[in-house]
Amino acid sequence: MISIDGLKKNYGNFTALDNINLELLNGEFIAILGPSGCGKTTLLRLLAGFMKPTEGTITIDNELAASSNKLVPPEKRNISMVFQSFALWPHMTVEEHIRFPLKHHRFGKTKGKEEQAIKVVEALEMVGLSHLKDRYPAELSGGQKQRVALARAIVSKPSLLLMDEPLSALDAELRMEMRREIGTIHRKLGTTIIYVTHDQGEALAMADRIVVMNDGKIEQIGTPESIYNAPQSVFVSTFVGKSNLIKGEWVGENRFIPANFPSVSWQDIGISKEIKAQNLYPVRPEQWKLGEAEQNQMTGIVQFAQFQGNEIHYSIQSGEETINVYASVFEKRFLPGDTVSLKIYTGVEERVLLASSR
Numbered sequence: 001m002i003s004i005d006g007l008k009k010n011y012g013n014f015t016a017l018d019n020i021n022l023e024l025l026n027g028e029f030i031a032i033l034g035p036s037g038c039g040k041t042t043l044l045r046l047l048a049g050f051m052k053p054t055e056g057t058i059t060i061d062n063e064l065a066a067s068s069n070k071l072v073p074p075e076k077r078n079i080s081m082v083f084q085s086f087a088l089w090p091h092m093t094v095e096e097h098i099r100f101p102l103k104h105h106r107f108g109k110t111k112g113k114e115e116q117a118i119k120v121v122e123a124l125e126m127v128g129l130s131h132l133k134d135r136y137p138a139e140l141s142g143g144q145k146q147r148v149a150l151a152r153a154i155v156s157k158p159s160l161l162l163m164d165e166p167l168s169a170l171d172a173e174l175r176m177e178m179r180r181e182i183g184t185i186h187r188k189l190g191t192t193i194i195y196v197t198h199d200q201g202e203a204l205a206m207a208d209r210i211v212v213m214n215d216g217k218i219e220q221i222g223t224p225e226s227i228y229n230a231p232q233s234v235f236v237s238t239f240v241g242k243s244n245l246i247k248g249e250w251v252g253e254n255r256f257i258p259a260n261f262p263s264v265s266w267q268d269i270g271i272s273k274e275i276k277a278q279n280l281y282p283v284r285p286e287q288w289k290l291g292e293a294e295q296n297q298m299t300g301i302v303q304f305a306q307f308q309g310n311e312i313h314y315s316i317q318s319g320e321e322t323i324n325v326y327a328s329v330f331e332k333r334f335l336p337g338d339t340v341s342l343k344i345y346t347g348v349e350e351r352v353l354l355a356s357s358r
C-alpha cells in the first residue's frame, strides 16, 4: 500500500503541489487527471523518488520513502516508468531493451540466462511484439515503440508502474487499442498503476479510481462513475463531462430556478453543496432533451448544429448563456435559427444509463 500524507512541493516560491493526501491499495489502477500545469508530473516524480517533497511524506509498504529530509532513490524502489516520449535507446534491439532490467535492475535482476529468456518471451508476447524482437527503435512505429517501453517496464514485475501520458504521442485509433491492452496487462499482472493523463476519456475508461487535480490540489477522488455523475466542485463538473453551468437560484435545498426562466424549476439530483452555494446547476451536454419550443419551458435559438456521426452537437443561445447539447442522431433534428425547448433528464437512473452508453 502507498500512503501520501500532507505532501507539498515548492519550486522556489512557487507551490506546485499542496496538501496532497492519497492512499493507494495494492493492485489499483489510479488515474491522475488534470489540466496542463496542475502538478501531475510533479506528483509522479515525487512517487518515483527523483526529488524530495518540501513537506509531507510518502510511505510505501509501511516504509518511509520520502520526506523533506529523507529520500529513497528510484533504483531502490521497486518501480518502473513509462513516458510519453518512449525513452528508448537507439542502439538496442527490442529484445535487448526488454532484457535490460533483468540484467541491471536491483529488483528485477534475473541471473540465469534461461530464466531471462523466458521472461523476455513472456513480455514480448504480452505486448504482441514477438515478431519484431530484432528490430531497432528507428525501425518501429510510434505504437510499437510504446509497446517496447511497456514491455521493458513490466518485465521485472514492479510493484508500482508509473505512466506519464503514455498514449498522447499516438493517433486516436491506436490510443483506443493501447487503452485496452494496458487494461489487459494490468488485469494479468495485478501491478499497482498510477497513470497521469489530461484526457478524461482515458481516465474514465481505464481507472479504478480517478484523482482529479487542479492548481496543485486534489479536487476530488472517486470511481469514474462517481466523478462523472456526482462532481463535487464547479471545476470537476466542467473539466470532466464538460457541464453547462446554468445560472439561477436554489430555492430551499431541492429546487432550482434558472435565472432567465422563472416558470421553470428543476429538482436536485445530488448536486454538491459547493456548486449549490454558487447558485449554479450543472447540466452535461448529453443530459439535455431538445424539443419544439413550448410555453413555460426553457428555450433557446440554435446557433450551430454539427454532425458528428453518432451525435449532433448543438450550440444554443438561451438568454445570455451559450449551451452545448449533444443529441443522438435518432432524435428530431434542428437547424440554425430554430427555437427549441431545453428540458433535462433528471432521473438519476436515466443519467447513469446515458453516461454508461457513451
Ligand SMILES: Nc1ncnc2c1ncn2[C@@H]1O[C@H](COP(=O)(O)OP(=O)(O)OP(=O)(O)O)[C@@H](O)[C@H]1O
Binding pocket: 011, 014, 016, 034, 035, 036, 037, 038, 039, 040, 041, 042, 043, 198
Ligand atoms: N523544475 C521546476 N522549476 C520551477 N517550476 C516548475 C518546475 N517543474 C514544474 N514547475 C511548475 O510546476 C507546475 C506543475 O508542473 P507539472 O509538470 O507537475 O504539471 P503537469 O500537470 O504535469 O503539466 P503537463 O500536463 O503540462 O505536463 C507548473 O506550473 C510548472 O511550470
